[in-house]
């Protein structure tokens with residue numbers, strides 16, 4: 001009985017641990033990030049369908065990828081990283097830009113585990129709608145606008161302010 005209660009307590013604390021992640025903050029594990037991204041992807045498709053029911057993103061999957069974030073049109077995947085498994089180069093870049101590791105980690109969370117998720121879905125939308133610009137600058141600019149509008153629509157003004 002004691003063992004059973006211990007197991008239940010462990011499962012419960014496990015769920016609490018994994019429920020603490022929020023967008024715009026560093027995710028501690030790839031499973032939580034993947035699950036959150038899959039939910040966001042479904043919602044993103046729902047928002048698109050409100051505007052145009054003929055456009056389907058064909059259910060892009062989320063993959064953990066230390067080199068993310070990016071959208072891979074070849075296998076229709078949103079590739080996202082987490083801080084703990086990101087290459088030193090990325091951690092170092094964020095740390096140098098912000099001036100400390102703590103602030104670098106915050107920057108990583110704001111963009112790589114936040115802003116860029118609907119940005120990458122913006123690229124998925126560009127391919128699904130067959131509306132790509134002839135240069136990558138405009139494709140990125142357009143994906144930024146899509147990401148920005150998505151988060152504004154979700155009331156993430158404070159998080160976006162931090163990104164600015």
Ligand SMILES: [Zn+2]
Nearest residue numbers: 119123140143
């Ligand atoms: Zn992009």
